[in-house]
Amino acid sequence: MPAEPADASWRPVLDRSIVLRYDRVRGTDLLLMPERAVRLSGAGGRILRLCDGTRTVPAIVAELAETFPDAPLDAEVPAFLDRVRTQGWLR
Amino acid sequence: MTPPPGTPDDATAATSSAPAPSAPPAPWALLAEVTHACPLHCPYCSNPLQLVRTSAELNTAEWARVFGEAADLGVVQAHISGGEPLLRRDLTDIIAAAHRAGIYTQLVTSGLGLTPERLDELAAAGLNSVQISLQDARRPGSDLIAGRESYTAKQQAARVIRAAGLPFGLNVVLHRRNLDNLQQIIEVGAHWGADRIELANTQFYGWALHNRAALLPTRDQLDHAKTTVAAWRQQHSTPELVWVMPDYYEGVPKPCMGGWGARSITVAPDGTALPCPAAYAITDLAPPNVRDRPLSWIWEDSPAFNAYRGTAWMTGPCNDCPRRDIDHGGCRCQAHALTGDPTRTDPACSLSPDHHLVRAPAAAAGGPVPDLVYRRPGAAR
Numbered sequence: 364m365p366a367e368p369a370d371a372s373w374r375p376v377l378d379r380s381i382v383l384r385y386d387r388v389r390g391t392d393l394l395l396m397p398e399r400a401v402r403l404s405g406a407g408g409r410i411l412r413l414c415d416g417t418r419t420v421p422a423i424v425a426e427l428a429e430t431f432p433d434a435p436l437d438a439e440v441p442a443f444l445d446r447v448r449t450q451g452w453l454r
Numbered sequence: 455m456t457p458p459p460g461t462p463d464d465a466t467a468a469t470s471s472a473p474a475p476s477a478p479p480a481p482w483a484l485l486a487e488v489t490h491a492c493p494l495h496c497p498y499c500s501n502p503l504q505l506v507r508t509s510a511e512l513n514t515a516e517w518a519r520v521f522g523e524a525a526d527l528g529v530v531q532a533h534i535s536g537g538e539p540l541l542r543r544d545l546t547d548i549i550a551a552a553h554r555a556g557i558y559t560q561l562v563t564s565g566l567g568l569t570p571e572r573l574d575e576l577a578a579a580g581l582n583s584v585q586i587s588l589q590d591a592r593r594p595g596s597d598l599i600a601g602r603e604s605y606t607a608k609q610q611a612a613r614v615i616r617a618a619g620l621p622f623g624l625n626v627v628l629h630r631r632n633l634d635n636l637q638q639i640i641e642v643g644a645h646w647g648a649d650r651i652e653l654a655n656t657q658f659y660g661w662a663l664h665n666r667a668a669l670l671p672t673r674d675q676l677d678h679a680k681t682t683v684a685a686w687r688q689q690h691s692t693p694e695l696v697w698v699m700p701d702y703y704e705g706v707p708k709p710c711m712g713g714w715g716a717r718s719i720t721v722a723p724d725g726t727a728l729p730c731p732a733a734y735a736i737t738d739l740a741p742p743n744v745r746d747r748p749l750s751w752i753w754e755d756s757p758a759f760n761a762y763r764g765t766a767w768m769t770g771p772c773n774d775c776p777r778r779d780i781d782h783g784g785c786r787c788q789a790h791a792l793t794g795d796p797t798r799t800d801p802a803c804s805l806s807p808d809h810h811l812v813r814a815p816a817a818a819a820g821g822p823v824p825d826l827v828y829r830r831p832g833a834a835r
Contacts, residue, residue: 379619379620379621380582380583380620380621380649382558382582384530384556386528386530388480388526388527388528389480389528393530395530395531395558395582396558396583396621397560397582397583397585397621397623397649397650398531398560398623398650398652398696400482400530400531400558
């Protein structure tokens, strides 16, 4: 399912309180924030690294499609970004 | 344990407590108590009764080494605390070292001395977030607990943090003298612009145990406070409220620190390394020091960090308890403080043969209010 029309102009960027970094000890991407660390699995970190406030969601999907041509990105990426936004981690 | 691809997963749910692991899971957090010096005198201070002198403190280079070793071990968060960390003139360098190591930093401060210039300098060094303490909703009550005039300085510090745009947490230790003001405390936090308020019911070790009769709330006070928190959460999405559970009335012990030596390392101003900031009081623990040993040895091999890992050390009702992997037998420091034996079941547990040690003071709570013994060198001897 395509992103909602209202989201077409959304250029997601991590909230200022959040740090995204690779944890070399645990071999995983983490979101760090006050009092909390969230483990990102799968392509979560790769998707969020594209959220730099310049790319729209369709642009992020298009960029990922170059690496993952067969993945159901149109449905999964916007849904993932919405979940992260609901947590207050994306603006 | 692996969540579906792309699903954010709370890392706190991703660690488990295997029995007496030979290689413990990596630690997540470091509590860096960079000094015990403090302008405040709170009667529940979590620093030990015997405070470390400033002349014995780790220097800048030693803290830098600790953060590097901590990051290599898996630490991703540091709470830069005290005492009052702003009293360290080299705090900017200390925070820069943590930042260079890739660690997310939170400054835990009274707010006294947090000028816009100082915060700018710390933020430029990589500081990620700030938490200030508040003692009560209104000036007289807050200053009474702090043992000095400090409310106005905290109010100003809140403005400075907001203006800098850093994540802003408020920490309020709760007890019989301020629990009835909880609604106003939350409103003050909201008014000051806090993103989250940690409502930390007093844990009775050290200074707080010394002042227990003056601080222990009644069950009615706690029940009312829980209602206040629930109502706020229902009506507001911010500030986020974190309720740190009181354990004298619940009948179940708290899963203290997520288990002994399971998640976090405390390093005291003189380099003493502990699994929990209250563990200094366990007299026969012989805690290691970062000046003598690398942090990896301290975490993985030191007798102190291995003493109460897993379940093999457990005694009494913990032995065959279905909750022993959930609450880890409760708090070792509380077991030691109240019974003299850190291997006993936490007396906060209703199954503990020592449960009367919390029931009796709880039943007597709300009686005459003794004078507070303020945190000052030598005051509790």
